[in-house]
Amino acid sequence: MTVKEKIDQLRADLHRHNYNYYVLNAPEISDKEFDDRMRELQELEKEHPEYQDDNSPTMRVGSDLNKNFTQVAHKYPMLSLGNTYSESEVTDFYDRVKKALNEDFEICCELKYDGTSISLTYENGKLVRAVTRGDGEKGDDVTDNVKTIRTIPLVLHGSYPELFEIRGEILMPWEVFEELNREKEAREEPLFANPRNAASGTLKLQNSAIVASRKLDAYLYYLLGEELPCDGHYENLQAAAGWGFKTSEHMKKAHSLEEVFEYIRYWDTERKNLPVATDGIVLKVNSMRQQKNLGFTAKSPRWAIAYKFQAERALTRLNKVTYQVGRTGAVTPVANLDPVQLSGTIVKRASLHNADIIEGLDLHIGDMVYVEKGGEIIPKITGVDKDARSMLIGEKVKFITHCPECGSKLIRYEGEAAHYCPNETSCPPQIKGKIEHFISRKAMNIDGLGPETVDMFYRLGLIKNTADLYQLTADDIKNLDRMGEKSAENIIKGIEASKEVPFERVLFALGIRFVGETVAKKIAKSFNDIDELENANLEKLINIDEIGEKIAQSILTYFANPLNRELIERLKSTGLQLYRREEDLSGYTDKLAGQSIVISGVFTHHSRDEYKELIEKNGGKNVGSISAKTSFILAGENMGPAKLEKAHKLGIKLMSEDEFLTLIS
Structure with missing residues (x-):
């Protein structure tokens, strides 16, 4: 046997024994024999x-050589799931799917593992890339670290597609976490708060030997x-298990709503006996064809939903209430508590949300309060044990009247629960919050900058607003605490690179109230540049798809402020893309201009989402319901009978897929 043959044989044997031990829990050799073969191969x-x-x-x-992570774009965006906390919302989800498909369907029920999401790409049966979720559009390449996880196969066996991606959750078992x-x-080091944080932090270590x-x-x-083997999601995962992947043995297909609820109720209790953390159930339409037809909202798939288990509750003492100011000026009261264990984490602080919540709870300093984790993520106070009150109880908690940061008198807008600090251009947390939002991944994505760095630059007077970032030089920051020449150069390069960010993301980065990612995209398609937007009136703004009076008024208020207009002028002078480029307009036509179109069936x-994009690209407007103003209905198979009847009644034209594609070709 040649050296090459011996190496190949040892690799094949060790891959097989690793799979038997870590995935099947059925070892064929002893640990010593495995270690001896590993040493021989090394x-x-x-x-x-x-x-x-x-x-x-x-x-x-792993290796003890440190390695920086590079960012990789996801081939398919990694969207988050919509969450629900009640059986009635599960019923609503089921009914929406039933109505939209108008044909039989199965639901795949799965445990929702509480770890950190990962995307794995395999080519010709070998792991070539592992990428974190990141912002959903791109994430960090952590391939070397993932290769150290023994339940993830490096080489597959059986018959598998030439190229595919598989997603999952990386977890730290309870036993490992506690140790x-x-x-x-x-x-005497700080403890990890929970297994999810421990897994996420571990995966981002630059030393893979520690991982x-x-x-x-x-x-x-x-x-x-x-080229997946099956149309069924459940069946695909069964096939993947045969290639060497560790999939959950607790998946189940449900053929009715009652079967879905049986699964949920069983695991609400039984999950506490699992070796890893879970925080809910994931429900997915099983057919990939049906998934494609149901499509996506801006943030999540319509064919899946996460049911979160009811929160655990603990009793602890309220010591004081402090107040935080966010980037929008919203003031949030925070309860400071005696530390208490809750859903695997130590809780010391909890949100009190707003003045009405405080008043409704009749809170006093020193009260024994009930704390829950909403969706097992954000702690909140849900009640007071008034029977535990004594003569030593402290003063009643009253909401503050002035900003704790800048002293401005707080205001409360009609119809809103929150109090706001109106001093948006001079209140430190608002300024820093706006800068942190501006540099974030989904906005300008400036590498090397984070909240701590922004805070340091602000305290030292280097920046007072977002435009000041573009005046920084490497010499200004290279001698600062924990900075260094290389870090300074990277930050300046990141700031310079942000000048290529497209118009829609720059609009989102400005932090105009109520203008999120989706609204920013709509605005960017409707105006040639920031000047047009600045001069737009209420009527023109409201005529944009998905923009109502509330958003329109917020935009008008933003541009009415002279300081904001001055900031925009400074940002324009730096070379930011505050206008629509020719490439942003490529593929756009006015073939459907002025037409309101309903999609059904x-x-x-193409999927529904792809058709919606085609309608928008050709100047049309997507509408959800049929009315006399509907221009036509893009009608697929199994169109809902109610919509069909209404269309006939109103005389609305039904257009097939092929007719529509010919129309816009």
Whole structure:
């Protein structure tokens, strides 16, 4: 046997034994035998570097060389799921799917693992890339770290597609988490708050040898690609398990709403016996064809929803109430509590939301209060144990009247629960919050800058607003605390690179109240530049799809402020893309200008979302319901009978897929 043959045999044996031990829990050899073979392979690879292989089993031990992460764009966006906390909302989801599809469907019920999301790409049966969720559009390449996770196969077996992506959750088992915290406690280091944070933090370590020592686990839950084995999501994951992936054995297909509820009720209790953290149930339409036809909203798929388990509750003492000011000026009261364990984390602070909540709870300093984690994420106070009150109870909690940061008198807009500090151009937390929003990934995406750096630059007087960022030089910041020449250069490069960010993201970055990502895109398609937007009146703004009076008034208020207009002028002078470029307009026509179109039914050539985009690109307007103003209905198969009847009654034309594609071709 040649050296190459011996190396290949050892690699194949170790891949197989790793799968048997970590995925099947059915080892065929002892730990010592496994370790002996691993050492033999390591020695042979060291002696014969010409046979190096990035997917060798020896990669699982990691390297102690630090490595920076690069960002990679996702081929398919990684969207978050819509959350629900009640069975009635699950029923609403089920009914929406039933109505939209108008044909039989199955729901795949899965446990919602509480870890950090990962996307794995395989080519010719080998792992080539592992990318974190990031902002959903792009994430960090953490391939070297992921290779140390023994439940993730480096090389597949069986018959698999040539190229595909599989997504899942990387987790830290409870047992490993508790042991890690015991070690940190012994070294007097800060403890991890929960297994999710521990897994996420571990995955982003630059030393993969430490990652390997943390014994992370993984469950894979979604397959993507052009040549998947089945139309069924459940069936695809069964196939993936045969290729070597660890998938959940607790998945189940439901054929009725009652079967969905049976699954939810069983796991509400039984999940506490699992070795890893879960925080709910995920419900997915099983057919990939039906998933495509249901499509997506701006933030989440219409074919899936996450049911979150009811929050746990704990009783603890309220010591004081402090107030935080956000970037929009909203003032949030925060309860400071005696530390208490809740859903696997230590809770010391909880949101009180607004003045009405405080008044409704009749809170006093020293009260024993009930704390819950809404969706097991954000702690909140839900009640007071008034029977536990004594003569020593403190004063009644009253909402403040002036900003705790700048002293401005707070205001409360009609119809809103929150109080606001109106001093948006001089209140420090608002200024810093606006800058942090401006540099964020979904906005200007300026690498090297974060909240701590923004805070330091602000305190030192280097920046007072977003335009000041573009006046910074490497010399200004290279000698600052924890900065250095290389970090300073990277920040300046990131600021310079942000000048290429398209108009729609610059609009979002400005932080105009109520102008989120989706609204910013609509505005960018409706105006040639920022000057046109600045001079627009209420009527013109309201005529834009999805912009109502509330958003329009907010835009008008923003541009009515002379300081905001001055800021815009400064940003324009830096070279930011505050206008629509020719490439932004490519593919746009006015073939559907002035037409309101309803989409209904199941389609063959494109998904509903793709058709919506085509309508917008050709100047049309998507509307959700049929009326006398509807121009025509883009009608697929199995169109709902109610819509069909209304269309006939109003004499609205039905247009097939092929007719529509011919119209805009």
